[in-house]
Amino acid sequence: MTETTLPVTKGGAQQSLLRINLIGLLTIVRKEAHRVRRIWVQTIVPPVITMTLYFVIFGTLIGRRIGEMDGVPYMNYIAPGLIMMSVITNSFGNVVSSFFSAKLQLFLEEMLVSPLSYATIVLGFVAGGMIRAMSVAVIVTAVALFFTNLDVAHPFITLSIILLTAMVFSLAGLINAIFANKFDDVSIFPTFVLAPLTYLGGVFFSISLLSPVWQKVALLNPVLYMVNGFRYGMLGVSDIDIRVAYAIILVFFVVLFTTAMVLLKRGTGIRH
Amino acid sequence: MDALVIKRLTKTYGNGLQALKGIDLTVPEGDFFALLGPNGAGKTTAIGIVTSLVNKTSGSVQVFGYDLDRQREAAKLQIGVVPQEVNLHMFETCRRILINQAGYYGVPRRVAAARVEKYLRALRLWDRRDDIARSLSGGMKRRLMIARALIHEPRLLILDEPTAGVDIEIRRSMWEFMREINEAGVTIILTTHYLEEAESLCRDIAIIDEGLIIENDSMTNVIRKLQTESFVLTLEKAVQSAPDLDGYPVELRNEHEIEVTLSKGQSLNSLFDVLSKKSLHVVSMRTKTNRLEELFMGLVEQKDRPSELHYD
Ligand SMILES: Nc1ncnc2c1ncn2[C@@H]1O[C@H](COP(=O)(O)OP(=O)(O)O)[C@@H](O)[C@H]1O
Ligand SMILES: [Mg+2]
Numbered sequence: 001m002t003e004t005t006l007p008v009t010k011g012g013a014q015q016s017l018l019r020i021n022l023i024g025l026l027t028i029v030r031k032e033a034h035r036v037r038r039i040w041v042q043t044i045v046p047p048v049i050t051m052t053l054y055f056v057i058f059g060t061l062i063g064r065r066i067g068e069m070d071g072v073p074y075m076n077y078i079a080p081g082l083i084m085m086s087v088i089t090n091s092f093g094n095v096v097s098s099f100f101s102a103k104l105q106l107f108l109e110e111m112l113v114s115p116l117s118y119a120t121i122v123l124g125f126v127a128g129g130m131i132r133a134m135s136v137a138v139i140v141t142a143v144a145l146f147f148t149n150l151d152v153a154h155p156f157i158t159l160s161i162i163l164l165t166a167m168v169f170s171l172a173g174l175i176n177a178i179f180a181n182k183f184d185d186v187s188i189f190p191t192f193v194l195a196p197l198t199y200l201g202g203v204f205f206s207i208s209l210l211s212p213v214w215q216k217v218a219l220l221n222p223v224l225y226m227v228n229g230f231r232y233g234m235l236g237v238s239d240i241d242i243r244v245a246y247a248i249i250l251v252f253f254v255v256l257f258t259t260a261m262v263l264l265k266r267g268t269g270i271r272h
Numbered sequence: 273m274d275a276l277v278i279k280r281l282t283k284t285y286g287n288g289l290q291a292l293k294g295i296d297l298t299v300p301e302g303d304f305f306a307l308l309g310p311n312g313a314g315k316t317t318a319i320g321i322v323t324s325l326v327n328k329t330s331g332s333v334q335v336f337g338y339d340l341d342r343q344r345e346a347a348k349l350q351i352g353v354v355p356q357e358v359n360l361h362m363f364e365t366c367r368r369i370l371i372n373q374a375g376y377y378g379v380p381r382r383v384a385a386a387r388v389e390k391y392l393r394a395l396r397l398w399d400r401r402d403d404i405a406r407s408l409s410g411g412m413k414r415r416l417m418i419a420r421a422l423i424h425e426p427r428l429l430i431l432d433e434p435t436a437g438v439d440i441e442i443r444r445s446m447w448e449f450m451r452e453i454n455e456a457g458v459t460i461i462l463t464t465h466y467l468e469e470a471e472s473l474c475r476d477i478a479i480i481d482e483g484l485i486i487e488n489d490s491m492t493n494v495i496r497k498l499q500t501e502s503f504v505l506t507l508e509k510a511v512q513s514a515p516d517l518d519g520y521p522v523e524l525r526n527e528h529e530i531e532v533t534l535s536k537g538q539s540l541n542s543l544f545d546v547l548s549k550k551s552l553h554v555v556s557m558r559t560k561t562n563r564l565e566e567l568f569m570g571l572v573e574q575k576d577r578p579s580e581l582h583y584d
Pocket of ligand 1: 289312
C-alpha cells in the first residue's frame with residue numbers, strides 16, 4: 001500500500017522532485033489543452049469569427065480605399081496585427097478563465113495540496129494559454145490567407161515574438177485571476193486596459209500617422225512593441241526597433257513571472 | 273514514527289477571528305484518529321493548515337517527520353485529503369479526475385490507469401468511470417474524492433467530515449472501506465461532529481472546541497470518562513480525609529466537600545445507604561458538570577436532532 005516515492009537523501013529528493021514536477025507539468029498542460037478542445041465553441045470559434053469580420057471589413061472593404069500603410073497593402077499590414085491581437089486576447093482570456101474557475105469551484109485545491117512547485121503550476125497554466133493562443137493564431141492565419149498572400153520575412157523573429165507575447169499575456173491573465181473574487185473582476189482588465197492598449201497598439205495603423213506628441217505617448221504602450229515586432233517578423237517593416245521589442249517583452253515576462261510566483265507562494269487570493 | 277505532530281498551532285483569520293488558539297496533537301503511525309468537535313470548532317482550519325490550503329499563523333506541523341515548512345514536498349507526498357466541501361471539477365470524468373490527480377503527484381499515466389481501476393472498483397464507481405462528476409450523487413462525489421485522495425497511495429489519509437450528506441447505507445460501507453484502508457497500514461484522521469462515527473471507527477480521539485483541544489485520549493478512556501457522573505456533596509461535619517465509601521471513588525475537595533463518582537445508571541440510594549451507615553450527613557448535593565460532558569451532550573443532541581442529519 002505504501003510505495004509512495006520517498007525522497008530520502010538530498011540528492012535523491014532533488015531527482016525525484018524534478019521527475020514529479022515534469023510529470024505534473026505535462027499533466028497540467030494536457031488538462032489545459034483538453035479544456036480548450038472541450039469548450040472549443042467558447043475558446044476557438046468566437047475569436048475566429050471576430051477576426052474574419054475584421055479581415056472582411058477593414059481589410060477588404062475599407063482597406064481598398066486606404067491603399068497602403070508603411071508601403072504595404074492595408075490587408076497585409078493589418079494581418080499580423082490581427083493575428084497578434086488574437087494571441088493577446090486569447091492567451092490572457094484562457095488563463096484568466098481557467099485559473100479563476102478552478103479557484104471558484106475549488107478544484108485548484110487539487111494542485112495546491114500536491115507537491116508540485118509553484119513554478120510548475122504557473123508554467124502549466126501559461127502553456128495552456130499558449131496552446132489556445134497558437135491554435136487561434138493558426139486558424140486566423142489560415143483565414144487571412146483567403147484574403148491575401150502572406151510572406152514571412154524573418155521566421156525566427158515571427159515565431160519567437162508570438163510565443164513570448166503569448167507567455168506574457170498568459171501570465172497577466174494568471175495574475176488577474178489570482179486577484180479576482182467575482183466574475184466581474186475577470187473582465188475589468190481586458191475591457192479597460194487590454195482592449196485600449198491593443199487597439200491603440202498599432203494593430204490597425206502605423207504610429208507615423210499620429211502627431212509627434214501622440215507618437216511619444218504611443219511609445220509608452222508595451223503592446224505596440226509586440227505588434228510591431230511581430231509585423232517586422234512577417235513583413236520586414238516596423239515602427240520600432242526590434243531589439244527594443246525583445247527587451248520590453250523579456251522585462252514584462254520576468255516581472256510578471258516573479259509576481260505570479262510571489263503571489264502563489266504568499267497564497268494571495270487562494271489561501272486564507 | 274508519528275504520522276502527524278502538530279505543535280502550538282495557531283490561526284487568526286484576516287477578519288481577526290482566532291480559529292486555533294494553540295493546539296498540540298500527535299497521531300502515531302497506523303492510528304485511526306478522530307478529531308471531534310462542534311461546528312466552528314476549528315477542525316477544517318486545522319486540516320487546512322496540514323494540507324497546505326490554509327496559511328498558519330504560528331506553530332509547526334510535521335508529517336512522518338517531514339516539516340511542512342522546510343520539507344514541503346516530502347511532507348505533502350505523504351498526505352491524501354478528502355475535503356469537507358466538494359472540490360471536484362464538475363465537467364471532468366471520474367477517470368480523468370483521478371489520472372490528473374495522480375499526475376500532480378508524479379505518478380505516470382500508465383501506473384495511474386491501473387490504480388484508477390483499483391480504487392474506482394473498491395469505491396463502487398467503476399461503472400461510472402466515464403461519467404462527469406456533476407452527474408454523480410452526493411455520496412458518489414464523496415467516494416470519488418476518497419479515490420482521488422488515495423491515488424498517489426499516501427501514508428496518511430485525512431478526511432474532513434467524510435460522511436456528511438451521505439445516506440446511512442453508504443455511510444456504513446464507507447466506514448467498512450476506511451477500516452480496510454487502515455488495516456492495510458494507512459494512518460487515518462477523520463473529523464466529524466457525529467459522536468457515533470468516531471466511536472465506531474476510531475482508536476484515538478481529540479476533542480476540539482473553540483480552537484482548543486480539550487481532550488486527547490484513547491476512545492476507550494474518553495468513553496469511560498463519559499460514562500461516569502460526579503457529585504459534589506456538602507457535609508454537615510468537617511472531615512480530614514476522603515472517607516471510605518465501600519468502593520465508591522471519593523475525593524476530598526475541602527473539609528466540608530467531597531466528590532463522589534458513580535457510573536451512569538448506578539443507584540443513588542445505595543450511595544446514601546453507605547453514607548448513612550458511616551454517619552456522614554449530607555446537607556446539599558450538586559452534579560459536577562465538566563466541559564467535556566457538556567460538549568458531548570451537545571454532540572449527542574446534534575446527532576439526534578433530525579434537522580441536523582444530512583442524510584440524502
Ligand atoms: N476563511 C475564513 N475567514 C474567516 N473566518 C473563518 C474562515 N474559515 C473559517 N472561519 C471561522 O473559523 C472558525 C473555525 O471554522 P472551521 O475550521 O471551519 O470549523 P469546523 O470545521 O470545526 O466546523 C469558525 O468560527 C469559522 O467561522
Ligand atoms: Mg469543518
